Amino acid sequence: MRKILFLMIAFALSGLSSCKKVWDYIKDHPDGTADNCKIEKVAFKWFDIINNGPVINDTATIMYNPNGDPVSVLYSSGGKTTAVWNNKAFKYDSQHRLIAYLEDATPGFEYGDYWHKYVYTGTNIVVDTTFVYANGDFFSLDRPIIIPGEVEPEIRISKYTLDSYGRIIKSEGAYTGTFTYNAVGNLVLPDVTYTDKTNIKQTHKTWMFIARDYSVNAPVGQATQYNANKLPVKATDIDIFPIGYWDAGTMGDRQVRVTYICK
Structure with a gap:
């Protein structure tokens, strides 16, 4: 009986130790637990x-700044499916924080269905001001422009609460959850x-932030083959990047x- 009890306690402590290692690793890798790799295509x-x-063979190409932050996602097809553009663009501040995100954008990033501006207040609050149907050169302007004769962009405000690991745990306002x-x-x-x-979004905190999903592991049923870093290289589907109907x-x-591209 004592032996069984000892084994049960040892197993429980082992589980606690394993969980602690996971959380320590997350703390030590704020950009993602797989930050040694960047998604290329x-x-x-x-x-x-x-x-x-017909069936379109498409490729999303991700470009990065010198700090290793993704700055654009462009599609070889041009990125338009049905009546929706799907390209993406990102801007950062000197602290390596995402401060703007152009979603569902044209290839030249002069228009996006959603132009997000992020303001960080304190250590755990992010305010998202979203301009809907936004015009203007994303990389040279601080906010969208108003084109004479066109309807002004609708503005939506959301507030995100972060936990001690920098994950969004609550969303209030235009986007709630x-x-x-x-x-x-x-x-x-x-x-x-x-x-x-490993979850593909763990390659950079931007992917986790825009998806509001900081999961450490890949979900069952998506990938069919992984690389040496345990990241998916072949999949039936994968979130964030594929576009269009299937x-x-x-x-x-x-x-x-x-x-x-891995170190």
Whole structure:
């Protein structure tokens, strides 16, 4: 009986030690637990549903600044699916913090459906001012411009609360929600379980921030092959980067392929 009790205690302590190591690692890698790798390209297929075809072979290319922060996501197709542009652009301050994000943008980044401006108040609050249907050169302007004769951009305000690990745990205002993480650092979602492999968003904090998902591990059912860093290189689908319509049930493998630049 004593032996069984000892083994139970040892197992419990081992679990606590393992969890502590996970949290320590997250604390020591604020840019992401896989910050030794950067996503270079994501290739995939999508179906032009508006024109009833064809299947488009597309590639998202991610560009970075000298600090290793992503500054743009551009698609080889141009990034337009149905009537929506899908390119992305990002700006940072001197503290390496995301201060602006152009979402659903044209390739020249002179228009985006959503232009986010972020202001950091204190250590755990981020205010997101979002301009809807925004015009203006994203990289040279501080905010969108008003074009004579066109409707002014709608403005939406949200407030994000961060926990001690820098993760969004609460959103109030235009975007509302709460976000809970389990003992090993994965977002608790209905019917979602996780592998022991690394979540692709852990390659940079910007991906986690815009997705509001800081999960340490990759979800079950997405990737079919991983690299030596436990990051997905082949997948049936993968969040954030693939765009356009795809029905795996009738169309089969979307053939998502990811390449990285690793240290």
